[in-house]
Amino acid sequence: MVELSTTRDGVANQAEASDRVLQILAEAGRLFATKGFDGTSMRDIAVACGISKSLLYHHFSNKDEIYARVAVGSTLELYLFVRDRIPDGPPSERIRAFMVATAEYFRRYRWAWIASTTAFWNDPDRHRQKERMTRRDRFENFLRGLIQEAIDAGEIRNVDVPMTGRLILSSLNWMHRWYNPNKSATPEQIADIFFDMVFNGLRNDGSAGLPPTVETPKSPRRKAR
Amino acid sequence: MVELSTTRDGVANQAEASDRVLQILAEAGRLFATKGFDGTSMRDIAVACGISKSLLYHHFSNKDEIYARVAVGSTLELYLFVRDRIPDGPPSERIRAFMVATAEYFRRYRWAWIASTTAFWNDPDRHRQKERMTRRDRFENFLRGLIQEAIDAGEIRNVDVPMTGRLILSSLNWMHRWYNPNKSATPEQIADIFFDMVFNGLRNDGSAGLPPTVETPKSPRRKAR
DNA sequence: GTTTTCGCCTACCAATCGGTCAAGCCCGCT
DNA sequence: AGCGGGCTTGACCGATTGGTAGGCGAAAAC
Known part of the structure; x- marks a missing residue:
């Protein structure tokens, strides 16, 4: 489409x-x-x-x-690009797909994405700025709809929907400041990791992982920047 | 101090x-x-x-x-500003304090913060840019240290430390793009909400909240933007 | 074969940029 | 009264900005 x-x-x-x-x-x-x-x-x-x-x-x-x-x-079709990549399924999985699709868009149109976001405040053309705001709102409201679905389905807690949307979008929107296409994982993989962290939380509920007394293994945790 | x-x-x-x-x-x-x-x-x-x-x-x-x-x-003393506001206590609470203190710094020196971050890539002075990078790294490494402590203490899962740091910093760094000092909560309150979401996760583990079949109440959920 | 069209360039424009300069104003000190 | 010095100014500078005018040359259209 x-x-x-x-x-x-x-x-x-x-x-x-x-x-x-x-x-x-x-x-x-x-x-x-x-x-x-x-x-x-x-x-x-x-x-x-x-x-x-x-x-x-x-x-x-x-x-x-x-x-x-x-x-x-x-950036005309970010909303459509993402929407068309979200499958049917449990709401939480749709949120994950939303994040991965947004990350894919970022990877594919990286410079345009950055150019668009960095000059957001001082766009010389008022009309164009308004239109962009409208599209951004549509995109953000779409995510909020998914979050609300997940709440209604009982998959996620009864959290503040706009604030949750902002947390998720922050993790994606800030990526251009530290993402290095030569190293690290792909944006899609990063989005997946972020979803896991936000959805499952960082807290150790004791269901997995090493006991705290054991020295953390010398895993390849040094890497990265 | x-x-x-x-x-x-x-x-x-x-x-x-x-x-x-x-x-x-x-x-x-x-x-x-x-x-x-x-x-x-x-x-x-x-x-x-x-x-x-x-x-x-x-x-x-x-x-x-x-x-x-x-x-x-x-922005000279962001690292010191934050460090001096982190109390003794469980590592996870120290991470929360880190986020709240950073948010406080953002609230107090908002324009300088934004001016500093928006012009990050094209700072005309190479030396100054390097120095700023160094400070930023020190700040980020400080957070990673707190995360590692929390892992060692068994408070949070054995997650990827740099990636976790980036998630947390993203939520704070992106705030200037949507935060409105006239509406909404204070940056400190927002940071606290974000910590709760990231630490505890969005997932509904059934420990609280309404059963999924019940229609979500018409709470003041419309508000916000 | 001539004309039109299109891609492309050199030369140039007024306006604005960051920055300079010499001279005034205004204050307290002697 | 006189004077010294920090605060402030308008006029001005060369360089760079976004944008324009007019012409060159090859290929397509007739």
Whole structure:
């Protein structure tokens, strides 16, 4: 149902775009994500693409449009992307699927995701900001619906639904700040780990694990950063 | 031990600074936080303070120094701030105290916190960035130490320590994106709720709560955003 | 074979950027 | 009264910003 072209590096939803346009969007996304909207000049984008600055204006009307195509264009269908990846089943498993699907989206459209979230507060276009807020709310409300289902089904405690949603989304939204695609696990695996921690809790209820007196084994726990 | 002056609006660690300097730091912090470093011009800061642009250069050598005083100066002692607020007691309670103290720091130095975290990737000063990384690592390693203690004491399961730390820090670090000081609970209360969710887990183990067949009551669950 | 179209570039623009400078204002000290 | 010095200013600087004008060259359309 949801069709996402992946012709070039994490640039989604850019149907019928030429290779050059896709290249510009990819480079611009990477720059916007790492240096911010205001920190990225049109010259930066042009140099990164190996083209002249004027050519950017041949393909896009202005800087704002490039950003819009990167941020809004690529994040257009996050809600649909996630929704279509949630199977039937117990609500808690649907929450897990929600988290894994969101992580997959993050992995696939990483630069656009970061560019979109880092410039969230100071989007120059008020209308676009509102539209993005609307989509974000729809996405968040969808998660809250799943949580409520899980409560109604008795799978999870009668917790504060919005707050629970925020906890879950925090774990996913903060990932771009520490995730390293070269090391560690995949975003999907990380999401799965986070779900396990949040759902089952950290508390040792004595059902498993070593007795506390035993020295913790020298497992490969040193790794990581 | 740790002395944090609070003479003006969330501007910490600026001993022996004149009112004017404190005003500049406060306004600059708010602007850096909302519009970013590159999105904030010296003129913006001057106008916000109701002074001339030149006066900024009388009190600070350049834009970078203002940012440094806001971001680094105010976040200088996060580690000490938190450490000194963690009581003796069971490791799990120390983790809770860690979260609550971090939330308190966020509440007190909110703009500086946001300005510091949003501009994290593209700090113009390499040396300062490195120093900030070092402090961040020390802060994070401190939390990991607490988690390891809790595991050794058998209070929490034998989870992946770095990943657990990231989950906890995510819930705190993402707060600035949705927290509204006018509504909702205090950051400290929110941190406490998050600790409860993560520590005890969301899963309904049947020890409490309503039976699943009963319709969930029309509690004040609509509220919030 | 000519014309149109499209991708692309060099040269340039006004506006704004961070930053400088010399001179005024205003205060307490002598 | 005079004077010294910190606070404050408007005018100005070169560099960089987003954006524009006009032309070149090849390929497609006629």
